[in-house]
Structures are given as structure tokens and as C-alpha cells.
Amino acid sequence: DTAVSQTPKYLVTQMGNDKSIKCEQNLGHDTMYWYKQDSKKFLKIMFSYNNKELIINETVPNRFSPKSPDKAHLNLHINSLELGDSAVYFCASSYVPSHGYTFGSGTRLTVV
């Protein structure tokens, strides 16, 4: 019974396409996040939502738009995909960040 689940696990798409990654958590956490792990292996925060409200929005191109229909879901939509968007995207959730996040298993996005 997966705590934080992301779909799809792998996504290969052409430049210029629009794609979405879905995330769901069944832990009852109030806060959800999107992180990007690039080719240099840095894990960088992109967005954070607390109870459907956007609380962190790092310097991310506006082609990336998060959507949280309820506190258990945080989806990531990406418009006009570029080669540089290729990365692994991790969804996570937490009660309190200092007590640790629970991460999903990641979505490997490859833009060709």
C-alpha cells in the first residue's frame, strides 16, 4: 500500500509537448512538494502546497504549473517541454518538514 505514489514512472516525450505527472499520498499529510533531481544529482525544491494552498514557489519557469485539487493530490503540468527539463521529478509529503518527508519513487522524464 504505497504511501506516496507518482505516475507515470517513466515518461519519454518530444520537445514542445505538454505533459502531466500525478502524485497522490494516503498518509493524511497536510503538505506536499515537488522536487527535481537534475543530471548533476542535485535535489531542488520546485513547489510546496499546504492544504491546497501554494506556499513555496521557487524560481521555476512558468511552463511548470502545479495543481492541488485536494490535500492528498499534487499534480505537475509542464507546457512546451524543453531538453533541459529532462530529470527525475520526485513528489513528497510531510506533516512537519523537520520530521522528514515521505518521497514517491520518482518520475524519470526524458525529452527528446
Place this chain on the structure above:
Amino acid sequence: DQQVKQNSPSLSVQEGRISILNCDYTNSMFDYFLWYKKYPAEGPTFLISISSIKDKNEDGRFTVFLNKSAKHLSLHIVPSQPGDSAVYFCAASEGDKIIFGKGTRLHILP
């Protein structure tokens, strides 16, 4: 501008010995420090954390030490086991945000 730095990309340790993973940070406003473990094709898993007001936290084989004056923390794993082979991320929290280091790959040798 890396606020959390793990300067060793990899570390090899004999099974049964102590593994010591190091981390440095620059922001004195961090209130919690965390360690995560990651296996290939999986998300990072929370291991242990420490408040900035403490200097040591222990959980089984894992101990985290914090030296605030040096802005340095370390994770000790004793004794090291084969299943400990993974990438370890040091992280620090400031409010709602957690900032991660680049990770250190730990190899436990038989």
C-alpha cells in the same frame, strides 16, 4: 550557491566497520538537519534528524552529530552492513523548505 555541501561523492567501507558521512552548511538559520538514504530507482527515505539546539541524536546503528560552530554535521553508521550501500543525502530545513546536498554514495565492501 550550495547551502548544503557534501564534498565526498563516494565512500567505501568494509562491512562491520564504521561509516562516517560528512556534511557542511552555510546558513546559520537552519533549524533542523536530516539524513536521507536513497536506493536506485526509489525515492529518498528519511533516516534520522537533529534539531539545531542539540549536538547528537542516536537511532539504533545511526548517530548524527552536529557541530554548530563549525557548521558541520556527520552521520555515523555502526556497524556497517551490506544493505547500507546507497546514496546518502544530507539536508537542512528552514521553515517549510528542505534543502538537500548532492549526496554521497556509500559502498559497503564484503
